[in-house]
Amino acid sequence: MAITRRQKEVLDFLSGFTQRKGYSPSYEEIAAGLGLNSLATVHKHITNLHNKGMLQRSHNRSRSIDVVSQRAPKKFTDRLPLMGRIAAGKPVEAIETAESISLSEIIGSREVFALEVHGDSMRDEHIVNGDYVLVERTSSAREGEIVVALVDGADATLKRFYKEGAVVRLQPSNSEMAPIYAPAERVMIQGKVLGMLRKYA
Amino acid sequence: MAITRRQKEVLDFLSGFTQRKGYSPSYEEIAAGLGLNSLATVHKHITNLHNKGMLQRSHNRSRSIDVVSQRAPKKFTDRLPLMGRIAAGKPVEAIETAESISLSEIIGSREVFALEVHGDSMRDEHIVNGDYVLVERTSSAREGEIVVALVDGADATLKRFYKEGAVVRLQPSNSEMAPIYAPAERVMIQGKVLGMLRKYA
DNA sequence: AAATTGTAGCGAATAAAAGGCGAACTGAGA
DNA sequence: TCTCAGTTCGCCTTTTATTCGCTACAATTT
Secondary structure, three states, rough: OOOOOOHHHHHHHHHHHHHHHHOOOOOOHHHHHOOOOOOOHHHHHHHHHHHHHOOOOOOOOOOOOOEEOOOOOOOOOOOOEEEEEOOOOOOOOOOOEEEEEOHHHHOOOOOOEEEOOOOOOOOOHHHOOOOOOEEEEEEOOOOOOOOOOOOOOOOEEEEEEEEEEOOEEEOOOOOOOOEEEEEEEEEEEEEEEEEEEOOOO | OOOHHHHHHHHHHHHHHHHHOOOOOOOHHHHHHHOOHHHHHHHHHHHHHOOOOOEEEEOOOOOEEOOOOOOOOOOOOOOOOEEEEOOOOOOOOOOOOEEOOHHHHHHHHOOOEEEOOOOOOHHHHHHOOOOOOEEEEEOOOOOOOEEEEEOOOEEEEEEEEEEEEOOOEEEOOOOOOOOOEEEEHEEEEEEEEEEEEEOOO
């Protein structure tokens, strides 16, 4: 982002030319189109725009400029178009993009932070090593919610929360692990899980 | 963290100008727009607004102002502080929040859309019914990547992609399901999975 | 009431990008 | 190999941002 006036003119010329002619302009054509007398100036503009990620090009290749995102009033940094369900029986292009999804949908107006999950104690919950859980900072939880909890100020752990009279049961979602039972006053809830984010390499 | 009346006027001018022209104003243009006679005053406003987190800018860079959240009473829409790893042995408050995570980290500058996962064909991959996969629109994939693929223009499915000579193997991540083998020309790749998002009720 | 702090404003001096030039060099394709 | 579009270089001008010292006012704190 952060384009200057002149750079926008260059960009507009590039996309206009490519649109009309079907191929990108040579540096000489760009110079002519912008009223410049030196190809070095054109080159500098192209380099600057490339550094800002506004276009692609190949080294020493003729007419290899490819404007990348010029006319995209919608920035898909946060909100993603929801194209439908997988296995819907149609190519995804065919599906109208009426809906969308975003992090703010999960977060709302709550105070949320992320934690990287370490270990496999939530494997049965399909939360695995390296995933990020999105946690609302709160000190209370309801029956069955996944919480970040401390027992006696020791390790913070990710467990399902159940209240059984005066004691609290913290249930790992891994059948090989045993639940933790503790009196409510020794259990400190730090937050509850609203969502999960995974990043593939 | 409240904005003053004058600061709001500055902010409104900035986003209006950027919206109309496609690039951000210079300090001189801002001064003219607000009836100021000194660029120092403009600079002070910009600095104050930057300190309040209302805009981004680059040092000494022309027209690099980027209004960040103008109409968003919500706290964190995109970027979340990463508080550390779960089971780190400390209360999460104690951990410094040097890092952060966001959707844009996964997306980058690619064209990405979301698909709601239906069914359990990716269960072994810990992607389950109701999850959202974040898909980059692309027509090629590399060995082992999770792709959205169509065979003979039929149902779009989520599978791992393997190339075995002239044929393609589409491997479901569910041990109960059989892989699909098909000649490469009958397989159309619609995108590859960059990440996954889950929302708890 | 006095001192402090933060916002708002001015003009001038300084420094750094951005924009521009011509000339010489380089590499991909014919 | 020859050509020409693209690249690199040194140098210049213009535009733009930054910093400094100063005044004034309003809201808080002491």
